[in-house]
Amino acid sequence: MASHDAITTATAAPAAAVPEVAPVFHPTVWGDFFINYNPEPLQMSEERMTERSNQLKEKIIGLFPCSTIVEQLYLVDTLQHLSVDQHFHEQIDSTLRSTHAGEFNSSSLHDVALRFRILRQQGFWVSPDVFSKFKDEDGAFHVNVTNDPRGLLSLYNAAHLFIHGETELEESISFARRHLESMEGRLEYPLAEQVRRALHLPLPRTLKRVEALHYMSEYKQELMHNSSILEFAKLDFNLLQRLHLKELKALSRWWKNLYREVGLNYSRDRVVECYFWAYTTYYEKEYTHARMILAKIIAIIIMTDDTYDVRATLVECKQLNEAIQRWEENATSLLPEYLQKFYLKLMSTFKEFEDELKPDEKYRVAFSTKAFQISSNNYLQEAEWFHQNHKPRFNDQVKVSSVCSGGPWVCVGLLVGMSDTATKEALEWALGCTDAVRACAEVTRFMNDLASFKRGKNKNDVASSVECYISEHGVASEVAIAKIGSLIEDAWKTTNQARFELPELLLPAVQRVANITISMPFMYDDKTDAFTFSSRLEGTIKRLFVNPIDF
Structure with missing residues (x-):
């Protein structure tokens, strides 16, 4: 985890002072910021935010049994994308176990790749053969796939959950990247932004909380967006942020004392x-x-x-x-x-x-x-x-x-x-x-x-x-x-x-x-x-x- 890159080198001290000239690293950009920082009051009290979050959570839980398999996958993907899936662990686990065990006959590349990615991320084995229906006898993807940017993006992200020996998924990555790059300038928001981010760093290798910040502004543009889910995600983020600030204050004090003492x-x-x-x-x-x-x-x-x-x-x-x-x-x-x-x-x-x-x-x-x-x-x-x-x-x-x-x-x-x-x-x-x-x-x-x-x-x-x-x-x-x-x-x-x-x-x-x-x-x-x-x-x-x- 550590790196040795130094910014400058200190001038040599007298022989009796230090045995070796030591590099001087860039000073902290934060100083005592988090020790002294007191955030502005939020629009509502934390108690009211928590109460509202609990109401919305119950509403979201009610979405699971009322949905088709594809709708459930979209719901799980949305909750993960917005980084609130931890609140629905039981529902998601039950959904994915059921989805993994059951038949899935969708003709949509996006849906098949989404299921593949979500299941593999959660530790459920899915064979790459699920993509065979989108290929011809020679193993090449059908031409119509090249005109499906959403499906290509889903395939690209899913294929990055490959394991050793899965050359077909490596080929899928190259295929999807090539076609996504060729159409990147013609795509509309928010898909254009999602493609740009994925080509830089595929979704399975993206920091979840950073992606959530992007997706909160994009989600309301999605055709199947749910205002309750978005409100819940924003409330949850702000509540967690207050907790993280308290932790940063305590840790910064610990570090300041240690750094000075040692x-x-x-x-x-x-x-x-x-x-x-x-x-x-x-x-x-x-x-x-x-x-x-x-x-x-x-x-x-x-x-x-x-x-x-x-x-x-x-x-x-x-x-x-x-x-x-x-x-x-x-x-x-x-x-x-x-x-x-x-x-x-x-x-x-x-x-x-x-x-x-x-x-x-x-x-x-x-x-x-x-x-x-x-x-x-x-x-x-x-x-x-x-x-x-x-x-x-x-x-x-x-x-x-x-x-x-x-x-x-x-x-x-x-x-x-x-x-x-x-x-x-x-x-x-x-x-x-x-x-x-x-x-x-x-x-x-x-x-x-x-x-x-x-x-x-x-x-x-x-x-x-x-x-x-x-x-x-x-x-x-x-x-x-x-x-x-x-x-x-x-x-x-x-x-x-x-x-x-x-x-x-x-x-x-x-x-x-x-x-x-x-x-x-x-x-x-x-x-x-x-x-x-x-x-x-x-x-x-x-x-x-x-x-x-x-x-």
């Missing part, structure tokens, strides 16, 4: 962005506790990564790793003074996590501690490579740097505060760093490396996956970048496949891991690290957390 001013000051990353995993009201724990874990990842990368000498890296592996207070004696406070604060923060959990949940923190220790071992390996000026083989580099991305630790950490979802089996699965967790780590690593490669190598960067591939295979950068791109696509296939191959008990954990993976194309859009260069996130963060939705 004195690691060489590290990135990005607590708002850490919260945003946790929010992409779960934004729902019931996950306040999990969201706050995960945001703190991401902040710790950033501090630890920056310590290994830009501040500590190799000797100090080894000392810090030894202390982390021992995980006991008396290990502070191993550390230089500037790391002693950091180490003690790490331990106390993990203890706070434990204190906040119920008695039968406290064991989860041990999984997070173990994930931290695994990360630290890999940070040390990267530091040794850097200080020895060693360029590892590509596969060795990826194995280590994927862990150093922070992805595997985040996949464990996101479960710590997640109530009943975080079973021991789920934690063991996440700690094992297989399938979807490994894919998350690889997408994070590769997209980060592509962003770093585009910017240019920084003074303290270990050789990236791109550089190692170029060096090992003797190819041009364009070839290496294309290879990394294909590996990212392979990782997406693995993420999709995990939804079907793993036990249903693990599906809630898999879906949250997938959410973290989905955040990466947003964070590294256009091969730019928006976390480190956080001004790129400023507008999105304001829309999500500061500006309420107008009625």
Whole structure:
């Protein structure tokens, strides 16, 4: 998750002050904004908003039994698009189980692709053979399909839920993209906007809350729009925004005290962005506790990564790793003074996590501690490579740097505060760093490396996956970048496949891991690290957390 891109390099301090010249990262764009921010009163009280929301919710629930299968699919898609589907979990689950088990004979490409996408996203297996009816004997799509922009868009989005070996879906993506691009300039709003967004980033890889902001303004233009659903979505967004603001205020205060107390001013000051990353995993009201724990874990990842990368000498890296592996207070004696406070604060923060959990949940923190220790071992390996000026083989580099991305630790950490979802089996699965967790780590690593490669190598960067591939295979950068791109696509296939191959008990954990993976194309859009260069996130963060939705 962490990136090493620095903005400037500090002038060298006297020899006695610091052992290494440290890059200086761009200062936070937020300062104390969320600590001091008091939002304007909303148009109605939160109590009245909640009361109205409950009335509308009952009205929407009543839509499910009165609808045809296609209408139910449209309803589910709308609720998901507007990011309010969490309120209708039972109804949606019942609808999708029934739809999956029953016959579906629609001749509409849009409807068939919509069903395919929604079911696959929720972990129900659907064969790509459902698209055969739209093809001729040679496997080519019928000509009339090329004049159906809505169907093509639905196909394009659905096909991105492909798994390994589904070449027909990969061909469908190319086919749909080619024809959507050719008609893009002739489409009308809102379809034109939806096509534009999908061609940039397909719907299954789009941040749900960001898409909801777009869709709220587009939904009223849809032929089958329902004013009660739109009103409910707006009320729900504004109510949740007030909760998220309270969390951001508390987290910003925690971070300000920690940053000042520990004195690691060489590290990135990005607590708002850490919260945003946790929010992409779960934004729902019931996950306040999990969201706050995960945001703190991401902040710790950033501090630890920056310590290994830009501040500590190799000797100090080894000392810090030894202390982390021992995980006991008396290990502070191993550390230089500037790391002693950091180490003690790490331990106390993990203890706070434990204190906040119920008695039968406290064991989860041990999984997070173990994930931290695994990360630290890999940070040390990267530091040794850097200080020895060693360029590892590509596969060795990826194995280590994927862990150093922070992805595997985040996949464990996101479960710590997640109530009943975080079973021991789920934690063991996440700690094992297989399938979807490994894919998350690889997408994070590769997209980060592509962003770093585009910017240019920084003074303290270990050789990236791109550089190692170029060096090992003797190819041009364009070839290496294309290879990394294909590996990212392979990782997406693995993420999709995990939804079907793993036990249903693990599906809630898999879906949250997938959410973290989905955040990466947003964070590294256009091969730019928006976390480190956080001004790129400023507008999105304001829309999500500061500006309420107008009625």
